[in-house]
Amino acid sequence: MHVVLKYGEAERRLEIPEKADVTILRPATLPPVKDLKIALEEALAHPLDNPSFQETIRTIAPKTVAIAVPDETRPSPLGVILPVLLKQIESIAPHLDASAISIIVGGGLHQPMADHALRRIIPPTVAARCTIVAHDAINSRMADLGLTSRGTPVLVNARFAEADLKIVVGQIDPHQFVGFTGGSKGAVIGLAAAKTIEHNHGLMFDSRAQVGRLSDNPVREDLNEAGRMVGIHLVVNLVLDSDKQPVSALAGHPVSVLTAGAEVCRSVYGVKISGKFDVVVASCGGHPRDICLYQAQKGLNLASQTLKHGGKILLLAACPQGVGDDVYYEYVSRFRTPQEVLEHFRSLGFKMGAHKAYLFGRTLDNFDVAIASELDTAILDRCLLRSAEPEEQIRRWIEEFEGTPRVAVVPNANTTFFVAE
Structure with a gap:
């Protein structure tokens, strides 16, 4: 089957081999605000x-x-x-x-x-x-x-x-x-x-x-x-909503607005799943969610929560503005493995910017991660991330899988979260 996913200001069309059992995990649709x-x-x-x-x-x-x-x-x-x-x-x-x-x-x-x-x-x-x-x-x-x-x-x-x-x-x-x-x-x-x-x-x-x-x-x-x-x-x-159209407009006391708006947001982006998947193909949701690698990390983290331990995840994130944070880039470049990042950050204590390396590291430590982006391969390497051509990577993962892999497609990874049925 083919899927179309947002990528920067454009879209990417991907073909997923028929061998896979594919589920698309979309946000719900609510009527947009008329005016x-x-x-x-x-x-x-x-x-x-x-x-x-x-x-x-x-x-x-x-x-x-x-x-x-x-x-x-x-x-x-x-x-x-x-x-x-x-x-x-x-x-x-x-x-x-x-x-x-x-x-x-x-x-x-x-x-x-x-x-x-x-x-x-x-x-x-x-x-x-x-x-x-x-x-x-x-x-x-x-x-x-x-x-x-x-x-x-x-x-x-x-x-x-x-x-x-x-x-x-x-x-x-x-x-x-x-x-x-x-x-x-x-x-x-x-x-x-x-x-x-x-x-x-x-x-x-x-x-x-x-x-x-x-x-x-x-x-x-x-x-x-x-x-x-x-x-x-x-x-x-x-x-x-996922097309950036307002479905709710609220004003008032900060906590009251947050509480009411979170319920609306939950009804749109809280997606139920009946089990975890072998492979996940995720898009941050396009611009500006994937404006840089720093922002794209959110999509990787949330989408990975649908994966079985050791599963494989491909993230589409255009990143036209590059890495997005010098502190993160300088910090992560000091290490050779995600495990080194995790160990050092825990001993260091919280440091803003460096925390992104820790958050990336938690995902990299548990899953096989590949990134399709406009970033130079050498820059991704220094961030301990692997560049991939998306269709080729999906095909290889599915062909190598013994049996029928369960594949999740997450079109709005930066804003979708998952609840077990």
């Missing part, structure tokens, strides 16, 4: 566990406003969301000028976005009405808001933390150890200092830090607590 602008206006008029957005603006009477938005690794429709927010802010507080309303583009420890990249995600009509800032986790001025009960230092971009009205825009996706993205994460990770991100993400070693889990997940609960300390007034989160 996102109207849906957002409705969500802002009736937010979850919050007064209406306009009432919040009147009550606060802000002199400064900060809106946290994701960088280009997250496919958020900012061209619709931001004009709706600005229209309501300006209708209640028309005195605010461009210097008073800041849109802060956060990507955690990702490289700060250059001006030309910012222009790709922030519409010109919005940029003309606001101050646009690219967050820098190393160099931006930070506000120190204290420690969470788990000891995470809450150091957040000062322009955001000191604003009178604080808004977070983002989306809710499954996350390999936070449970789900969304809620306060867009500020307390997206706009955080490196120390904050490292301490919070260091909680991932806890066995309860799992994809799809909110309750009793120490990483997620720490983020929620940090969000309360920051004092976020409003969160606007979307759930997107």
